[in-house]
Amino acid sequence: MMDEEDLEFGSDLTSCSPAFIAEIFSKFAEMGLKNSNFTKEEVEDMVIKTLYGTAKLLHEKNMHFEDVISRVETPGGITEEGIKILDKELPKTFNELLNLS
Secondary structure, eight states: OOOHHHHHHHHHHHHHHHHHHHHHHHHHHHHHHHTSSOOHHHHHHHHHHHHHHHHHHHHHSOOOHHHHHHHHOOTTSHHHHHHHHHHHHHHHHHHHHHTOO
């Protein structure tokens, strides 16, 4: 049950999120393209299929975000290092996004 005072924020969060998610992964694919020899189509296909698989784990397997991270992350590995960067950089960006209204 959602409190009435949170209804507008919940609506903004869910109605804007598809575009925000698409933009985030578009930029991720763009950087993947710049740092590899894959074609744009190959990079986008890999990112989209990975996003789809991740969504299935979260939704169909009832996993939490932390569960997915811990399944992929290995101590001292690239995923762990990448998570550190995201933990440092993303909160400010997402806070700005969520405070636009």
